[in-house]
Amino acid sequence: MxxxxxxxxxxxxxxxxxxxxxxxxxxxxxxxxxxxxxxxxxxxxxxxxxxxxxxxxxxxxxxxxxxxxxxxxxxxxxxxxxxxxxxxxxxxxxxxxxxxxxxxxxxxxxxxxxxxxxxxxxxxxxxxxxxxxxxxxxxxxxxxxxxxxxxxxxxxxxxxxxxxxxxxxxxxxxxFNRHTIANTIAHLEWVAGEEGVFLEPGVAEAVARAATGSMRDAMSILDQLMGYGEPQIPLTRVQSLLGATASREVETLVAAFAAEDVAAALSVINTIADQGADLRQFTRDVVSYLRGLMLLKSGGAADLLDVGHDVLATMQSHSQQLALAAILAWLKIFSGLDHQLRTTPYGQLPLEMAVVEALVVPVPAAVAAPSPVRGTVAPITRPNPAVARPAEPAPVQRQTPTPSVVTPRPVEQPVVEQPPQAEPTPVPVAAVAAQPMPEAEQHIVLAESEILLAEVEAVWLQVIEDLKPYNPRLQAVLKSCEPLALEDNTLVIGTPSPFHTKQLDDQTQRRLIEDLLAKAVNRQMFVRGEEANRDQQNRARDARRQREEIMKDHVVKAARNIFDARIVGVQEDGS
The missing domain is CATH 3.40.50.300 (P-loop containing nucleotide triphosphate hydrolases)
Structure with missing residues (x-):
């Protein structure tokens, strides 16, 4: 039966x-x-x-x-x-x-x-x-x-x-709102009690977090756990079933960050990996925890956080130890890991690299190796707090080119200027993030159209794939098109013929593309079809290749991660 x-x-x-x-x-x-x-x-x-x-x-x-x-x-x-x-x-x-x-x-x-x-x-x-x-x-x-x-x-x-x-x-x-973790926990414990099953401490919370606000999902997970036929459900079984980790592991990692203990932080990552836990879910839990610290540090009310009393007390303690700038820097690093962890063949390596980048990577100015991108990247330096700065630093003589719009040109070897000063000591982000950086040392002044276009291009194939269950005919049309430019939050899609342009001008189909695109880049934008000739397509592809090379540059990556900088243009070297 x-x-x-x-x-x-x-x-x-x-x-x-x-x-x-x-x-x-x-x-x-x-x-x-x-x-x-x-x-x-x-x-x-x-x-x-x-x-x-x-x-x-x-x-x-x-x-x-x-x-x-x-x-x-x-x-x-x-x-x-x-x-x-x-x-x-x-x-x-x-x-x-x-x-x-x-x-x-x-x-x-x-x-x-x-x-x-x-x-x-x-x-x-x-x-x-x-x-x-x-x-x-x-x-x-x-x-x-x-x-x-x-x-x-x-x-x-x-x-x-x-x-x-x-x-x-x-x-x-x-x-209808998503269920809070507190509501889900209370309901799971009530149902378990009615079914005559005892949940060990932490079980209901782990199931509630895995359900992400869906009570039906939470009940389905509980039903699966009760399928073992035992009167008590241990926390280890939940972790094994869901690939989840206990909240204390996230707290241990953040404590290692606060202490700037790289070895302890890497040890947490390896422990998680050895347990066979879902690294993507662990990363999401870390991001969620850091978000809570950001809200607390920014003066947000505790009721904004959907956590238990014990976790809240730990978070309040961590928020007092950490600088807001450091928390923001870590959020930017870890929030971009989900895709890497989903596609990497190297296991926990992206997570370990994120830990090292968060704590011990030197500032970009200390990197003297040439990058594979043609362009001038002004050095970003931060003073070593252990070394007193002179009252009147000597001005650095250099030519600062005016930023210009990216124009396609052959990719050549870059020139990375170095200021005539002693090489700064590598300083962990956690130690310097709270110190204001002198205005004269902030040399990246960037806009967002080119970087946003690069993000759109990165997810373009996924958007086309997501179209399939909704409109296979439109998916076939879009496979022959490509992003051309970004104009005032409107993505111009290059089309090969008037027929393709007409399809994209249809209000229903255009709205579907805009919805899927908004989900992919986490930003609402509009789309417009425009028939593109061969010269326009070639220029767009050249610019795309150049943007891809720029995005791969390790100096640019570090600048974007630490300062949330955006790329607007590439200047030819004056030499």
Whole structure:
């Protein structure tokens, strides 16, 4: 006999059971008590946060037999039980992902005219409504705007931006939030108690963090852990199952950073790798912890952090030991590791390099080796705090070229200027980040169009690949196009023919590209198609190759990591 999954067995049945969505519960309860129930609702939010459960609860509430509307749904009357058991013929649930056509919409329109057979209201719950085709949406418009008095629609979606504005304007929209770690922990411990299972300290928190705000995911993980059939779930089993690490390992790494102990920090990385933990997840945990330190150090309230009391106390201690500039520098280093760890064949090496870069890499001015890029990179120096600076330093005679827009030119050997002064002592970032750098020593003044274009080019193939499940035809069109330029936050896409340009000018298709591009570069931008001749394409490709070479330069990499510098141009050497 098969058992029921935990997330189904313990699905919320009344408003009191709905976890973590108090703002929605209050609004719906008030509407029911005042008999101001809408004819169409749109529930939006991430997966596993209770959208479908709330739709079923609302279906019960509008049909409940309880005389006091403030107590609806009661969960005990025959109507509530029928809906909970899935045998209510007047509550129709459908998945829009498998009913996308206009014929499906027409079937709804035809059947909605018939009055309910048992209940007061006939309720249509349409999940993942954004998957409906444009024709299906258009067919539903009139019915959704003026349905019969006995009908009500509840739409649910995880991708609100894909729902047409004409549909949105006809619905009352409710936004569901991700579950906090505290809410998830409390619910997991309650469910485990009801199931007669004891969770060791840290188990519920590890599962909650792995679920990333989705209660259904958390319940599924707990269900898998309970599959071992033992009355107690140890923390080591969770770590083995999820490839997760205990929060104390992250705290140990940050403590090593605070002490500038490179050996201890590298030892933590090797311990994590030896345990077989997911290095990407560990890096995300480090970034999350550093973000918390940044917020605390910047004066943010403790309630901004979704952590337990013990972790919060440790974070407050670390935030007092560290400089804000050092925390920011580490955040920039570690937040860019996810892609490297996903693609590298060298195991934990990118993580070890990040540790070394964060603590012991000397400033770029101390690097005298030539770089493989043509250009003039002004040296970046920081004074050694152990050496007193002269009151009036002698001026350095050099020519500082005016920054100009990058123009394609053959890649040649660079010239890295060195100031006529003693080589500075390598200083860890943690030690100097808190010291203000004299204005005369900050020589990188850069804008963002070229660097942003380089980021777009780096993810372009991934954007094209992500198009496949949404619009394979548009994916085929985009494979023949390439990024050409960036103009005022608008990406100009070079197309080989007027046909390709017309496809990119279509509003729906352009919006889809913009959405996927925004997810890839974490920044909203617009796109525009433009037919490109061969000369334009060649110039764009030359500029792209030059940008790629610049991005590989170790001096430029260090400047970007430490100072968040951006590249605007490449100057020919004056010699």
């Amino acid at each position: 098969s058992s029921q999954a935990l997330y189904r067995k313990w699905r919320s049945q009344t408003f009191d059971d709905l976890v973590g969505q108090s703002h929605i519960v209050q609004a719906l309860r008030n509407a029911i008590a005042a008999n101001r129930i809408g004819h169409a609702y749109l529930f939006t939010g991430p997966r596993g946060v209770g959208k479908t459960s709330a739709a079923r609860i609302l279906s019960k509430a509008v049909n409940c037999e309880q005389s006091d509307p403030r107590l609806r749904p009661c969960g005990e009357c025959s109507t509530c039980r029928a809906i909970a058991e899935g045998r209510a013929v007047d509550v129709i649930e459908m998945d829009a992902a498998s009913h996308t056509s206009v014929d499906d919409a027409r079937e709804i329109i035809e059947k909605v005219q018939f009055r309910p057979t048992q209940f007061r209201k006939k309720v249509y719950v349409i999940d993942e409504v954004h998957m409906l085709s444009t024709a299906a949406f258009n067919a539903l418009l009139k019915t959704l705007e003026e349905p019969p008095d006995h009908a009500m629609f509840i739409l649910a979606t995880t991708e609100f931006h894909k729902v047409p504005a004409t549909i949105l304007s006809r619905c009352q929209r409710f936004v």
